Amino acid sequence: MIKENATGSRESRVCSFAAELVVVGGGLSGTCCAITAARAGITVILVQDRPVLGGNASSEVRLWVLGATSHMGNNNRWAREGGVLDELLLENLYRNPEGNALIFDTILLEKVIEEPNITLLLNTAVYETRKEGDSIRSVKGFCSQNQTHYELTAPLFCDASGDGIMAFQSGAAFRMGAESKEEFGEKFAPTEEYGELLGHSIYFYSKDIGKPVRFIPPSYALKDITKIPRYRQFNSKDFGPWLWWLEYGGRLDTIHESEQIKWELWKVVYGVWDHIKNSGQFPEAENLTLEWVGHIPGKRESRRFEGDHILIQQDIIEQRDHYDAVAFGGWSIDLHPADGVFSEKPGCNQWHSKGVYQIPYRCMYSRNIDNLFLAGRIISSSHVAFGSSRVMATCAHVGQAVGMAAALCTKERMHPRALSAPERIGSLQQSLLRMGQHIPKLALSDGLELISSASIKASSHLVLQALPPDGPLLPLVQSAAQLLPLKKGKVPAFTVWVKAAKDTVLTIQCRTSSKPDNHTPDVLLAEHMVNVNKGTHELNLNFDTSMPEAAYAFVCFLKNEDVLLQYSNHRVTGLVSVFNKINAAVSNYGKQDPKDDIGVEGFEFWTPQRRPNGLNIAMNILGGIDLFGVDNLTNGVQRPTRQPNAWVADLADTNPSVVMDWNEKKKIRSIELFFDTDFDHPLESVLLTHPETVIPFCVRNYRILDANGNLIREIRDNHQTVNKIEVEEARGLSGLIIELEHPEENIPAALFQLIVK
Ligand SMILES: Cc1cc2nc3c(=O)[nH]c(=O)nc-3n(C[C@H](O)[C@H](O)[C@H](O)COP(=O)(O)OP(=O)(O)OC[C@H]3O[C@@H](n4cnc5c(N)ncnc54)[C@H](O)[C@@H]3O)c2cc1C
Incomplete structure (x- = not known):
């Protein structure tokens, strides 16, 4: 006591x-x-x-x-x-x-x-x-x-x-x-009238409880919804981050008046919910209840x-x-x-x-x-x-x-x-x-000494000859493009497959980016206007043009609603299809087109589709693309940039493996492997759901063996990009073998980098 x-x-x-x-x-x-x-x-x-x-x-x-x-x-x-x-x-x-x-x-x-x-x-x-x-x-x-x-x-x-x-x-x-605009020459600097600070927001989440539920608003809820000029945008489906624009406080002191801002936001949130539940405009909201309302405002900007x-x-x-x-x-x-x-x-x-x-x-x-x-x-x-x-x-x-x-x-x-x-x-x-932090235009060189001193051989590597036409035929309702990594020099010839509902002219372009590390197709290298008769066709394309430097090319098929384009079910590290489409959530309306001189550029958006969509466009590539070799393992870049930067095995290889040989024993303490977890795919943490729990490109199962084939470590069910394997008691090894399983039937095993210490 x-x-x-x-x-x-x-x-x-x-x-x-x-x-x-x-x-x-x-x-x-x-x-x-x-x-x-x-x-x-x-x-x-x-x-x-x-x-x-x-x-x-x-x-x-x-x-x-x-x-x-x-x-x-x-x-x-x-x-x-x-x-x-x-x-x-x-x-x-x-x-x-x-x-x-x-x-x-x-x-x-x-x-x-x-x-x-x-x-x-x-x-x-x-x-x-x-x-x-x-x-x-x-x-x-x-x-x-x-x-x-x-x-x-x-x-x-x-x-x-x-x-x-x-x-x-x-x-x-x-x-x-x-x-001010003058201080740094920033043409997009806002006027005082637009405002100088971003405000706070409070979110709410709603839930269907399967039976009618009533809502009696607190006395402090906003009573007149028309005070919110955009009130017509409210509906019974949007909640959480979709309502990021329930924002307030940009004209106040966003630090010292934070509590006052919070009360105003609670007023707004409960007023909006009162509108959804009780205005009579949303009968479908009858079974919805407020599952959660933030108690702490999200703060956007202060010092x-x-x-x-x-x-x-x-x-x-x-x-x-x-x-x-x-x-x-x-x-x-x-x-x-x-x-x-x-x-x-x-x-x-x-x-x-x-x-x-x-x-x-x-x-x-x-x-x-x-x-x-x-x-x-x-x-x-x-x-x-x-x-x-x-x-x-x-x-x-x-x-x-x-x-x-x-x-x-x-x-x-x-x-x-x-x-x-x-x-x-x-x-x-x-x-x-x-540690896997990407820094644009920089490559790792430290820590690659041991691996670079080895002779490295792979059981196979992909020479991309074809994306087989085993996927669906999809209508060309938006312009579509296949990104392909190419070396400097002549662009190869391609074969693609289309089906036309009637006789038409299909425009096919070869583009690239004005900056080789970008993926904005703002440079037109060549264009073909192809007459396509009604029916199914194999089109042979020879652009007769060259890549000014090693970079991604875009083989673009411009929108034509009379045409179906053949896709492939095969996915490959470093390949993706993109579409000239709209994504209003990030102010992408197909094209960025600044009307005023605000110091930003005009260009088109060509963006991928989220899985499970987003298949590659089927094609044969004459001569193949030979950029997926084992030399990528030591180039210090751990993701596709201007080139794929990955060793990719041939899908037909039944035991994809990399063999390192040093000719003499080296004391090895750890092996780090950098796998492909598709850095193209965003991983939003809430609300937006994802169709998979492991990125399809990611190698799940692999084995590490010594030069004599003795097992050092077997890993199953990996889902992470970077795997660090500690070798017990720092063994003297004259070689290493890494055997990987293809992650999926239609996706070959890939590895960006190996670090051996
Ligand atoms: C409504 C809203 C919508 C936004 N939309 C997005 C979006 O969709 N996606 C996105 O990525 N970003 C979004 N942003 C921006 C982003 O959320 C912030 O810029 C980001 O969170 C800032 O990160 P931070 O780590 O600096 O601050 P915070 O995430 O705010 O983290 C700071 C932490 O410090 C703690 N802290 C504060 N004071 C103290 C103290 N005295 N002692 C100890 N701890 C303290 C706080 O509790 C807090 O946890 C949005 C912001 C807001 C407000």
Whole structure:
């Protein structure tokens, strides 16, 4: 029994912890930062003011994780981010293809608590920051659940808290609101009338309970739905992230007036639900109940802290190169009217670039606080560039870069800025590439020494002669194209199959991208107008043109409703079909066509279909495409870019294998394999369901053997991109054999990279 006498006052308990890195904020950026740093060998304290991790992706807010794949609605091919985030999203796909936000919470929590280097403090809000000179010395947090103050000390800190509580208190330079057009020459900079800040949103989810259910709104619900100019868009089906435009607060102080904004949003949400349930306009909503309403608003924008580089519109649109690129983005520049749900204007104004863009490391640390990293939406960017970099997969990718940077700074006893030096930044880039973080235009070279010194032979490799015509005939209601990787030089001749309902002229083009790493077909190389008579035909196409450099070609079949095009059931790593179609969710109306001079480019969107659709267009390729050789395993690129970058086995090979031979014994401690988990496919974490739990291209079963055929390890049911196999007691081996099973009947086994250490 505890019994204390009356006293004047008491102090709450204080616990002091020290680590090599303190991360404030457990959104996706903070979580991915902490995991990356911990795996790279440093001790981390992750402080999160809420009961679960994930920030806006958690079950408390329920946004779906988006990034450069942009719902598959723009021209960024194979653009899923990679690294820890990818591991989380693939795990979520495996366990939770239905997109239940609660399951995603458990995955984030599991991955964090499995890291022995991480001390996780949940329900702990950081409220005070102490400094010594220009460095942060410690922060204080309070957990109301256990009435404990925490004093957290570290040589390095990362602010991933969204509003930047620690960065703000430390005196780091920041901005809030929009820059003028003149400041950085950003032609898309908004006017004051449009607004300078994005507002908050609160989501609701509804559920059919199979019997009528009534709704009596709280007294504070919005009574007059016509106050929302776009109220006619409401229906009984849309909920959750589809109603992202229930937005408010862009004209207020999105930090200090956050509670006021939240009340207004609750008013809106319950008013909208009252309209759906009780206006009489939606009889189909009779059995629907409110399953969940957010208690915490999702915050879009507040402070952005200044680093040594401020990311701007031109970095995104021109896809500028940066010597210190460590992450990338690819969401559109997506600004919203500050009046949000009460605005007459469209809910968003989105403009895409022709491909993904690099994010420099210099955006990820404070320019005036020596030991402060920045991650998430607060990184150093203009308001316009933030419109793109703010999505969660991009935030997480930045977080990973920061986590790795913190580990390197710890090992070298450096401050964040020192690592940005041109002679040092390579170590960060290489360490990131090593863990599967894609950085556009960069290739891994570190760690490939051992594998590059081996003689590597494969049991077979694909020479793509044909995508057999064993799939459906589908109408050419939208222009369709097959992406094919080609070498510089002559474009091969093709045979395709069509069926015409009547005599017609079919336009077939060969296009490529003006930038070889992009997949926007903005360069017309050749065009044929082919007379097709009624009936089924084999068309032989010889474009008589050349690829200016190694890149993807687009064999385009322009829309013709009288024509059916023959597809193939065969899928191959690095091949995809695309369609000149609309995806209104990301402001893709087939073509981006800026009417005003807003500093963005006009181009067509050619985008893939989600599986189970999205078959390749059947064709024979004269001479075949010979780009899937075993040499790809050591080229340092782990996904298709301007070329497929994968070793792909021949589907007829019954035991696809790679054999490495060193002529002498090498001490081998680990083998890392990078499989194809289709970086083209977005893995939204909630609401949008997925047709599969394992990406079809991913090799599930494989065996690793020594040169004499003795089994070292057998893996079954893999669903992850990166597999690291530790070799017990670091064995001396003169060779290795990797035997893979084709993942599916119509998909050959593929591997992007092998690292042997
Ligand atoms: C309504 C809405 C719709 C959006 N739509 C999408 C979308 O569909 N897809 C997408 O990818 N992005 C979307 N975004 C953008 C995206 O959600 C944010 O930009 C992103 O979440 C920012 O990531 P973050 O890690 O910086 O912040 P957050 O996700 O907000 O995470 C920050 C974390 O820090 C914690 N924290 C804050 N203060 C403290 C403190 N003092 N102490 C300890 N912890 C603290 C918070 O609890 C939070 O968990 C949307 C944003 C909003 C608001």
